[in-house]
Amino acid sequence: MALYSDKVMDHFRNPRxxxxxxxxxxxxxxxxxxxxxxxxxxxxxxDDRIVDAKFExxxxxxxxxxSSMATELIKGKPVSDALALTNQAVVEALDGLPTHKIHCSVxxxxxxxxxxxxxxxxxxxxxxxxxxxxxxxxxxxSH
Amino acid sequence: xxxxxxxxxxxxxxxxxxxxMLPFFQEEYGNPSSLHSVGQRANEALTDARTRIAxxxxxxxxxIIFTSGGSEADNQAIRSAAMLGAxxxxxxxxxxxxxxxxxxxxxxxxxxxxxEITLLDVHEHGLxxxxxxxxxxxxxxxxVTVMYANNEIGTIQPIEEIGAVCREKGVLFHTDAVxxxxxxxxxxxxxxIDMLSLSAHKFxxxxxxxxxxxxxxxxxxxxxxxxxxxxxxxxxxxxIPAIVGMAAALEEAVDGIEEKQLKLKGLRQKLIAGLxxxxxxxxxxxxxxxxxxxxxxCFEGIEGESLLLLLDDKGICxxxxxxxxxxxxxxxxxxxxxxxxxxxxxxxxxxxxxxENTEEEVxxxxxxxxxxxxxxxxxxxxxxxxxxxxxxYIIK
Numbered sequence: 358m359a360l361y362s363d364k365v366m367d368h369f370r371n372p373r374x375x376x377x378x379x380x381x382x383x384x385x386x387x388x389x390x391x392x393x394x395x396x397x398x399x400x401x402x403x404d405d406r407i408v409d410a411k412f413e414x415x416x417x418x419x420x421x422x423x424s425s426m427a428t429e430l431i432k433g434k435p436v437s438d439a440l441a442l443t444n445q446a447v448v449e450a451l452d453g454l455p456t457h458k459i460h461c462s463v464x465x466x467x468x469x470x471x472x473x474x475x476x477x478x479x480x481x482x483x484x485x486x487x488x489x490x491x492x493x494x495x496x497x498x499s500h
Numbered sequence: 501x502x503x504x505x506x507x508x509x510x511x512x513x514x515x516x517x518x519x520x521m522l523p524f525f526q527e528e529y530g531n532p533s534s535l536h537s538v539g540q541r542a543n544e545a546l547t548d549a550r551t552r553i554a555x556x557x558x559x560x561x562x563x564i565i566f567t568s569g570g571s572e573a574d575n576q577a578i579r580s581a582a583m584l585g586a587x588x589x590x591x592x593x594x595x596x597x598x599x600x601x602x603x604x605x606x607x608x609x610x611x612x613x614x615x616e617i618t619l620l621d622v623h624e625h626g627l628x629x630x631x632x633x634x635x636x637x638x639x640x641x642x643x644v645t646v647m648y649a650n651n652e653i654g655t656i657q658p659i660e661e662i663g664a665v666c667r668e669k670g671v672l673f674h675t676d677a678v679x680x681x682x683x684x685x686x687x688x689x690x691x692x693i694d695m696l697s698l699s700a701h702k703f704x705x706x707x708x709x710x711x712x713x714x715x716x717x718x719x720x721x722x723x724x725x726x727x728x729x730x731x732x733x734x735x736x737x738x739x740i741p742a743i744v745g746m747a748a749a750l751e752e753a754v755d756g757i758e759e760k761q762l763k764l765k766g767l768r769q770k771l772i773a774g775l776x777x778x779x780x781x782x783x784x785x786x787x788x789x790x791x792x793x794x795x796x797x798c799f800e801g802i803e804g805e806s807l808l809l810l811l812d813d814k815g816i817c818x819x820x821x822x823x824x825x826x827x828x829x830x831x832x833x834x835x836x837x838x839x840x841x842x843x844x845x846x847x848x849x850x851x852x853x854x855x856e857n858t859e860e861e862v863x864x865x866x867x868x869x870x871x872x873x874x875x876x877x878x879x880x881x882x883x884x885x886x887x888x889x890x891x892x893y894i895i896k
Binding site: 377392397421 | 801802803804805806809810813831841842843846879880881882883884
């Protein structure tokens, strides 16, 4: 069996939504170069809807594919849907990830949540703090 | 199209080795321990292979033990020396920080059993000195084990000098020569080597077979108990086809070794020169004291696995030495040992050439790596921060 599913390889080879949104309404960055993955997600939000999402990723094949898939899954969706996106949904949409690569999908979920938190804070919108990752530390490796 | 530049991982079996092996599957399939003529012919082939390998290494055939490969040979050499040491109350072993895991993990286990391990610093260029070894040797040192050439960054250690220091001090010297045999000169007499590990598939021989050379008088502890094969030092019916293939491959590898080294060094230097033009890239390991076919780089702002996968799409089979591919998230202990920070160690690439590679392939590789690194940097937030001056470059 190959290391990655065809879906992962497709999103890795032809990542969707790569780039930067200069006038983003929310930006979230997670990970740590020491651990070998950094993900940065940019969101454009209008009328409580994700009208655009872009990403930049430093990381392995599954990190790039997870960012690509996660941005695809939230584009055009209400903010509440983006907030509810789980890493499991990203894994399923990619037809699975190897066990030691699951943390890449967790990074994608966390990056989106951080971007939404940034959006709420910029706009003074009340939000439930318990729904967000507490910090930007990397728990996935020993550094 | 496929360009194979991962010869440090394994090599293609040579045609000579293959044809030497073939008769031993269906024609001469006997067990060398059998008394009948079919068995005895297999035994003759075994003796012949042992003699030919001993000749290349410049030792006595009785000093050759066939093993399943380099890892087993490393394990047996170190454990045997440790047991011999313990009998004299000597439980200190000297090695280096960037050995293969077959050595390091064996040493870890011995540490748990009460041995003291000193791992020598390999410095920025990935080299140890005989002087470091001399200073580290104590009254209770029972073994020095230093690899001949590093498997990731290819640096060649001064084993002859290290061996001389060990002789002078009366300490056993083992070298893991898995990456060196068939590529560099090996002469266990001249190089003062007491024990040496080698693996056939690194020099165009078959997989699953190797040798532990142990100088006469060194009592080896069997890792596998059973029959009296290998004079009681390694039980199990001998893998005759593989042993015969290994002997053929070794002779072929050392035949004209100097011309092959020259050719490989030419390709290597061309690759190094080409890849050095990529901004914020760095060669790992000493520029000259390295295996003729080894090129190893770090590129700032990218991660090694993505690089490998995209190179594979372009038909280039390489490796990173980076964690991701091996299922661990920690970067290479070799790169950390030469002082590369984690951020840089993740973006590594090893290209290990064989004499089948060509100048045209090298040109293509330089172009492909340059393009893929540029692309991955274009989608990397780390690279954006470096370019914007938000972070400082580690590789200037």
